[in-house]
Amino acid sequence: MKSEKLKLRYKTMEPPGGWTYRDKDTNVWIISRVNFADLIDKVREHRNSNELAIPDDLENQVETFICYRIPQDLVIGKIERKVTPHSLHAIQKFTQEFLQTIQNVKVISPDKAEERAKICLACPLNMSVVCMDCNGLDAWIRSWNGNRKTSVDDKLHACLADGIFVQASIHADAEFTQVKELPAKCWKRNGTDGTNATNEEQES
Numbered sequence: 001m002k003s004e005k006l007k008l009r010y011k012t013m014e015p016p017g018g019w020t021y022r023d024k025d026t027n028v029w030i031i032s033r034v035n036f037a038d039l040i041d042k043v044r045e046h047r048n049s050n051e052l053a054i055p056d057d058l059e060n061q062v063e064t065f066i067c068y069r070i071p072q073d074l075v076i077g078k079i080e081r082k083v084t085p086h087s088l089h090a091i092q093k094f095t096q097e098f099l100q101t102i103q104n105v106k107v108i109s110p111d112k113a114e115e116r117a118k119i120c121l122a123c124p125l126n127m128s129v130v131c132m133d134c135n136g137l138d139a140w141i142r143s144w145n146g147n148r149k150t151s152v153d154d155k156l157h158a159c160l161a162d163g164i165f166v167q168a169s170i171h172a173d174a175e176f177t178q179v180k181e182l183p184a185k186c187w188k189r190n191g192t193d194g195t196n197a198t199n200e201e202q203e204s
């Protein structure tokens with residue numbers, strides 16, 4: 001992360017993606033449901049509990065981290081972005097926004113999630129971008145979905161179609177009609193598990 005001082009334009013308002021920060025030393029995502037000050041407190045507590053030094057500019061580091069994840073018009077200062085549509089940074093951002101959106105959405109049954117997972121497992125759009133376990137991303141997602149898992153989580157990555165980590169989307173009873181280009185057998189087609197695909201499509 002660059003060291004320039006970026007500031008949140010509206011520090012009393014929750015930014016897109018929420019009050020979140022990933023500790024660079026532990027790769028743990030820290031989330032506050034309250035405000036920026038509470039997030040700083042949680043980051044301090046996390047570093048203290050892991051016997052890590054507290055940087056003098058901790059608040060600036062956290063604020064800069066958030067600024068790089070939100071639109072430029074919500075930031076004071078110039079952000080130099082070099083992010084492709086499906087970089088790790090973008091996928092984390094898309095997943096965070098998705099999880100924020102579905103907080104009040106019901107989850108599907110474990111059996112149905114398992115079916116979805118196995119469809120994604122065989123899909124060429126299941127794109128490996130990072131070690132989910134090594135970076136704590138699987139634990140971060142489970143902190144949002146009630147610790148739900150499938151038998152193939154270690155082989156699920158990011159969906160190239162919508163840029164969301166598969167482990168996040170397979171448990172949600174949500175529609176994905178905004179995703180236009182999907183394989184014929186994809187469970188996200190028309191907000192279903194692919195059952196609306198034609199016989200010809202399913203045989204392809």
